[in-house]
């Protein structure tokens with residue numbers, strides 16, 4: 241982990257814990273007031289210097305991608321569980337992750353929209369690392385069984401690639417039971433296709449070098 245990650249990663253992790261405590265703490269009103277005074281002090285410090293816009297995607301000096309603001313994988317983002325992916329030799333992508341009690345939808349269970357967020361990211365990342373990056377065009381979910389909170393597993397594989405479109409399938413399980421199945425179509429957007437075509441034509445038209 242680099243020096244910046246070592247500073248901002250623990251901040252996001254602290255905020256994940258606070259998020260859960262906001263849901264489950266049973267301290268009295270006076271204690272909530274005292275906690276809020278500390279949070280206000282932290283807010284004032286962190287707000288001293290901020291970006292003007294979203295974090296976006298950054299690149300390190302050695303070309304590694306940083307999606308630290310991303311709501312599913314972002315190291316800096318307390319909303320993100322965060323997911324960490326492992327890619328198998330056959331292109332399958334897996335993630336073991338843990339959902340705290342702040343992700344509840346139905347009582348005691350994971351919110352269905354959170355499962356959608358996770359599957360969107362896992363399937364989209366799978367398309368990207370298998371050579372067909374794109375935006376989510378269509379994401380179809382089948383909620384087969386209730387998804388608990390806590391330790392969960394997601395995985396995905398490319399079903400097929402048709403030109404600019406990757407068809408990816410995947411699921412979330414609790415380790416034994418498949419809870420949610422997903423199919424996604426990921427499409428390289430027109431603007432990206434046009435940019436790639438313009439770059440290819442600029443290379444073709446460049447004068448030969450000695």
Ligand SMILES: CCCCCCCCCCCCCCCC(=O)SCCNC(=O)CCNC(=O)[C@H](O)C(C)(C)COP(=O)(O)OP(=O)(O)OC[C@H]1O[C@@H](n2cnc3c(N)ncnc32)[C@H](O)[C@@H]1OP(=O)(O)O
Pocket residue numbers: 360361362364365368373374375376377378405425427428429430431432
């Ligand atoms: C350089 C790379 C950039 C990408 C970066 C990668 C980042 C790598 C991170 C990985 C992790 C991401 C995981 C989170 C991913 C999100 O959360 S993305 C956010 C949610 N999605 C969006 O906001 C997408 C919004 N929609 C769009 O931008 C555009 O509608 C689309 C989907 C890119 C398609 O636009 P387009 O390229 O102008 O489409 P168009 O030329 O009309 O059609 C192309 C083909 O796609 C088909 N198509 C069009 N729309 C759809 C659709 N909704 N469903 C199915 N098929 C469709 C058309 O029928 C056509 O098919 P063919 O006739 O060629 O067979």
